[in-house]
Amino acid sequence: MRVKKKTQVKTDFKRANPNRPREISSKSRRIETKVAIQVPKVFRSDPRFDNLCGEFRERSFYRNYDFVNKMKEDEVKKLKEELQEETQPRRIEKIKYLIQRMENQIRAEKKRKLEEEKQEEEKRITIEALKEGKSPYFATKWARKERDLKEKFESLKEDGRLNQYMAKKRKHNAQRDRRHMPSEQY
Amino acid sequence: MSFFIRKNQRGAKRNNGATVTGRPKTYKEKKRLAHDDEISSHSEGENDDSRVYTESEEDEETVQEKRLRLTKEYIQEIENQERIRREEHDIDKSVIAHRLKEDLLEQSGRLRRTVADSYEKVDEALIRHLHCKDHKQPITCLTISPDCQSLFTASKDCTIVKWCLVDFKKVAAIKRVDKKTSSEVKGHKSVVQSLSISSDGKFLASGDLDNQIHIWDPMTMKWMHTFRGHRAGITGLVFRRGTHTLYSASMDRTVKIWNLDEMSYVETLLGHQDAITSIDALNKERAITAGGRDNSLRVWKIPEESQLIFNGHQGSIDCVRLINEDHFVSCGDDGMLSLWGSQKKKPLCSVSGAHGVDASNNQAFWISSVAALTNTDLIASGSQDGFIRLWKCGDNFRTLTPLLSVPVCGFVNSLAFSSDGKMLIAGLGQEHRLGRWWRNGSAKNEIVIIPLKQRETS
Numbered sequence: 001m002r003v004k005k006k007t008q009v010k011t012d013f014k015r016a017n018p019n020r021p022r023e024i025s026s027k028s029r030r031i032e033t034k035v036a037i038q039v040p041k042v043f044r045s046d047p048r049f050d051n052l053c054g055e056f057r058e059r060s061f062y063r064n065y066d067f068v069n070k071m072k073e074d075e076v077k078k079l080k081e082e083l084q085e086e087t088q089p090r091r092i093e094k095i096k097y098l099i100q101r102m103e104n105q106i107r108a109e110k111k112r113k114l115e116e117e118k119q120e121e122e123k124r125i126t127i128e129a130l131k132e133g134k135s136p137y138f139a140t141k142w143a144r145k146e147r148d149l150k151e152k153f154e155s156l157k158e159d160g161r162l163n164q165y166m167a168k169k170r171k172h173n174a175q176r177d178r179r180h181m182p183s184e185q186y
Numbered sequence: 187m188s189f190f191i192r193k194n195q196r197g198a199k200r201n202n203g204a205t206v207t208g209r210p211k212t213y214k215e216k217k218r219l220a221h222d223d224e225i226s227s228h229s230e231g232e233n234d235d236s237r238v239y240t241e242s243e244e245d246e247e248t249v250q251e252k253r254l255r256l257t258k259e260y261i262q263e264i265e266n267q268e269r270i271r272r273e274e275h276d277i278d279k280s281v282i283a284h285r286l287k288e289d290l291l292e293q294s295g296r297l298r299r300t301v302a303d304s305y306e307k308v309d310e311a312l313i314r315h316l317h318c319k320d321h322k323q324p325i326t327c328l329t330i331s332p333d334c335q336s337l338f339t340a341s342k343d344c345t346i347v348k349w350c351l352v353d354f355k356k357v358a359a360i361k362r363v364d365k366k367t368s369s370e371v372k373g374h375k376s377v378v379q380s381l382s383i384s385s386d387g388k389f390l391a392s393g394d395l396d397n398q399i400h401i402w403d404p405m406t407m408k409w410m411h412t413f414r415g416h417r418a419g420i421t422g423l424v425f426r427r428g429t430h431t432l433y434s435a436s437m438d439r440t441v442k443i444w445n446l447d448e449m450s451y452v453e454t455l456l457g458h459q460d461a462i463t464s465i466d467a468l469n470k471e472r473a474i475t476a477g478g479r480d481n482s483l484r485v486w487k488i489p490e491e492s493q494l495i496f497n498g499h500q501g502s503i504d505c506v507r508l509i510n511e512d513h514f515v516s517c518g519d520d521g522m523l524s525l526w527g528s529q530k531k532k533p534l535c536s537v538s539g540a541h542g543v544d545a546s547n548n549q550a551f552w553i554s555s556v557a558a559l560t561n562t563d564l565i566a567s568g569s570q571d572g573f574i575r576l577w578k579c580g581d582n583f584r585t586l587t588p589l590l591s592v593p594v595c596g597f598v599n600s601l602a603f604s605s606d607g608k609m610l611i612a613g614l615g616q617e618h619r620l621g622r623w624w625r626n627g628s629a630k631n632e633i634v635i636i637p638l639k640q641r642e643t644s
Contacts, residue, residue, distance in 0.1 A: 013492060019529075019530050019531060019532075020529060020530065020531060021485070021494040021495055021496050021528070021529075021530070021531040022494070022495045022531065023492050023493065023494050023495075024457065024492065024493055024495065025491060025492055025493070026455040026456060026457055026486055026487075026488075026491050026492055026493040027455075027456065027491055028456065028457075029456055
């Protein structure tokens with residue numbers, strides 16, 4: 001059995017006070033991690049998993065970033081103007097695509113806002129009922145759906161698109177029913 | 187002479203009961219007497235307490251008598267010297283005491299002389315310029331022989347030239363060597379960045395960027411030996427005073443110690459994190475190195491195998507010089523001149539923009555060289571702004587005040603004081619010694635010898 005000889009490296013240099021120079025061994029080959037030119041290390045954090053960002057609150061999020069929707073509406077107008085002046089086909093395609101996209105987003109946002117308003121309306125009713133002392137009324141899912149259908153029916157009737165809408169609906173339903181029918185192959 | 191200095195012999199038994207003198211009888215007595223008889227003119231070690239030997243024991247009377255005789259002779263010698271100096275017949279006793287005290291302080295490394303204030307304005311007509319064919323490119327480094335009789339300079343065209351400082355003429359030159367020259371002719375193949383001469387004038391060491399250290403005999407300028415061990419260019423060389431130990435600093439971040447009595451390698455010191463730019467040493471077994479961009483100066487305590495780390499400067503630290511055993515001065519390419527003490531990790535005093543600001547890029551001029559008159563309070567610094575500035579270290583090395591400025595043209599790549607403080611020698615060039623960032627076409631690649639005159643104090 002070979003016994004390895006360990007060379008004693010003096011590492012217990014203690015200085016009288018922290019203003020004195022630091023003392024270390026002059027024999028160790030350890031490379032200190034300090035580099036001549038230091039680049040600050042960038043720490044990136046995902047707000048979804050970062051505790052510091054807190055929990056996601058949908059209402060606050062939409063409220064805070066509402067200004068973007070206003071910007072979108074302005075930009076759609078500008079894009080439409082640009083489209084009229086644009087001559088290159090590729091660019092026209094791009095602008096059309098963008099306009100379509102943005103309009104879809106605006107529409108979706110409006111829809112979402114309506115939903116939010118409805119929910120707030122319901123809450124308001126229940127709170128009022130509680131205040132007055134009456135028993136609160138909580139709407140069921142079907143009640144909500146019924147109310148929505150009624151509203152849609154009314155709005156379509158006003159616009160005059162009711163017939164078109166009903167025809168489409170009938171076709172769609174018929175197709176769905178046909179799927180459940182037995183096929184003719186066997 | 188350290189007749190009065192005696193090492194504290196711990197563990198040495200004293201024969202209290204021993205009888206009179208005569209012949210030493212026991213082995214121990216013989217050994218002790220032999221040791222006492224040795225008159226060491228060199229006291230080493232840091233635990234050296236100077237004590238006046240006043241004990242008189244019966245068995246060591248002969249030794250004491252001998253010491254008395256020798257001290258009397260020494261005092262006589264000093265008296266003669268002082269007589270020659272002053273040309274007077276009456277010798278002032280206090281002068282001898284002062285001289286003895288100075289010698290003692292110098293040996294123990296605690297001598298401090300305040301001479302900076304006594305220097306007069308330099309007479310520009312007396313400044314000498316030395317040129318030669320062998321130094322067509324900028325001078326990189328220079329060293330003065332300890333007897334101030336000769337000067338050795340090296341330049342970017344890989345040559346070393348010996349000058350005589352009495353008649354200011356070139357004496358000898360070591361020319362550049364390349365693949366075609368035969369291996370018998372010795373010289374340097376690449377730029378010589380460092381030169382050093384031993385304190386007894388017996389060895390001249392020169393280091394180049396080709397990892398070689400050549401040792402020459404300064405008298406005959408003949409090649410003696412080559413040390414190959416470094417893995418990158420050698421940027422600094424210094425001899426420990428009073429010995430033949432050479433410390434070499436290199437761009438491979440190591441300091442190597444060589445013994446020239448045996449022409450051998452001794453050891454390597456590790457720790458720097460960037461190429462070492464400069465090294466200096468005095469009488470103690472210590473060396474100080476400047477580490478370039480790792481912003482550290484390291485004092486290497488060689489017998490304890492440890493290093494002290496001092497932090498400062500913002501850019502690269504280009505040059506460091508010891509003023510005395512406890513204080514040193516450093517300069518860098520951030521334009522700062524810093525005074526340090528060995529007890530504090532940060533500089534005691536810093537002058538930023540010591541040589542002014544470059545109008546073309548709004549940065550402070552890089553200070554490329556610094557020199558210190560040993561054991562005094564006088565410092566010189568050189569840059570490319572056209573002046574060599576002399577500074578006074580005041581108030582226990584806590585302040586730096588500008589003293590004089592000498593106008594020169596070019597990059598001051600190297601500065602050195604002669605040991606008697608009568609000359610300041612500067613090696614100038616059209617370019618910086620480390621590279622070609624600028625080129626000053628109106629300057630000349632020459633050596634400038636500035637005579638320094640002290641005011642006569644009444």
